Amino acid sequence: GAGVSQTPSNKVTEKGKYVELRCDPISGHTALYWYRQSLGQGPEFLIYFQGTGAADDSGLPNDRFFAVRPEGSVSTLKIQRTERGDSAVYLCASSLSTSGGRRTQYFGPGTRLLVL
Amino acid sequence: GDSVTQMEGPVTLSEEAFLTINCTYTATGYPSLFWYVQYPGEGLQLLLKATKADDKGSNKGFEATYRKETTSFHLEKGSVQVSDSAVYFCALSDPQGAQKLVFGQGTRLTINP
Numbered sequence: 001g002a003g004v005s006q007t008p009s010n011k012v013t014e015k016g017k018y019v020e021l022r023c024d025p026i027s028g029h030t031a032l033y034w035y036r037q038s039l040g041q042g043p044e045f046l047i048y049f050q051g052t053g054a055a056d057d058s059g060l061p062n063d064r065f066f067a068v069r070p071e072g073s074v075s076t077l078k079i080q081r082t083e084r085g086d087s088a089v090y091l092c093a094s095s096l097s098t099s100g101g102r103r104t105q106y107f108g109p110g111t112r113l114l115v116l
Numbered sequence: 117g118d119s120v121t122q123m124e125g126p127v128t129l130s131e132e133a134f135l136t137i138n139c140t141y142t143a144t145g146y147p148s149l150f151w152y153v154q155y156p157g158e159g160l161q162l163l164l165k166a167t168k169a170d171d172k173g174s175n176k177g178f179e180a181t182y183r184k185e186t187t188s189f190h191l192e193k194g195s196v197q198v199s200d201s202a203v204y205f206c207a208l209s210d211p212q213g214a215q216k217l218v219f220g221q222g223t224r225l226t227i228n229p
Contacts, residue, residue, distance in 0.1 A: 004159075031215065042120075042205050042219030043160070056216065091160065095215075103148075103209070105217060107160035 002026065004108035006092050012114045013082055021077040021111045025094030032075050033105060034067055035091040043091050049075060082115045089113070118143045122206050122220035129196055130228050137191040137223050139180075139206035147208035149173075149182050149189040150217065154203045163191075163204070167211070198227045 005024040013019050025032050031050055035043035045059040049069045057067075064082075069075040079086055089112050093105040123138040141147065151163040151173070164173030169184035178193045189206060206220040 033216065035217075040221070042207070042221050043217070045216035045218070048215050050215075059216065093160075093217075103211070103215065104162055104165070106162070107152075109159040 004092055004094055004106055006090075006108040006111050008111060009109065010112045010114075012116065014116050015082060015084060017082050017115075019079050019082055019113065021079075021090050021113070023075045023077070023092030023094075023108060025073065025075070025092070026096075026106055029094035029096055029106075030072070031095040031097060031103075031105075032069060033093040033095075034075070034077050035093065037089045037091055037110070039088075046077070079113075082113075084115050087113055087115045118147065118208060118210065118218045120206050120208055120218055120220035122204075122223050124221075124223070126224040126226060128226045128228065131198055132195045133227075135191070135193040135196045135200075135225070137204055137206075137225070139189045139191065139220060141187050141189065141206075141208050143187075143208055143210065145210050145212055146184075148211050149180070150207040150209070151178070151180055151189070151191050152205040152207060152219075154205065154222075156202070160205070196225075196227050198229050201225060201227045 007022045033048045034046040037043040047057040052072045064080045067077045089110040091110045093107045119142045148167045150165045152160045153163045164175040166173040166182040172181045180191045203222045207217045
């Protein structure tokens with residue numbers, strides 16, 4: 001079956017611009033997660049949705065970052081006034097639920113963001 | 117806060133060698149532990165997991181045992197193949213609290229024929 005998909009796969013933008021990154025989770029998965037992976041590092045948590053609501057946004061680095069999941073499926077990560085330090089691979093993951101064995105997170109291929 | 121420390125890479129081995137990648141963790145509760153693998157050009161994939169002390173996770177010839185006394189979850193494989201070349205990430209999550217995964221920095225493994 002289809003896995004987690006993310007678009008675009010690559011995004012190049014200029015400092016100060018606004019970008020949107022999209023994530024399509026596995027069908028039927030209620031939980032959705034965003035992570036950021038800098039070069040040579042492990043992924044770092046940004047935000048987690050259970051259904052339509054953000055259950056934990058403690059990893060968002062500042063108020064330039066925002067994410068939505070209006071219908072409980074597709075999610076968009078929005079970055080305002082991009083900075084060069086925002087350059088990274090942005091990973092999305094989904095899980096069937098948040099209990100027991102259904103907590104396993106399945107990752108998309110990521111969006112590589114480069115801010116010039 | 118919770119954290120994961122992996123042995124630094126890169127690690128280079130010959131085919132059929134024995135592999136160990138060390139992973140230790142710090143957590144306030146009783147976390148679930150995971151190994152994820154990232155093959156060249158692909159996304160993160162779950163390799164194996166263990167949810168309680170003394171559990172052994174295994175998959176594709178890889179094994180890791182949840183050792184609470186040493187707060188470790190070392191990854192092992194008895195005979196590696198060229199196709200095992202990838203970046204390996206150790207991670208934890210708190211089953212009672214936040215749902216997020218906390219990752220180590222990753223270990224790049226290269227297997228030479």
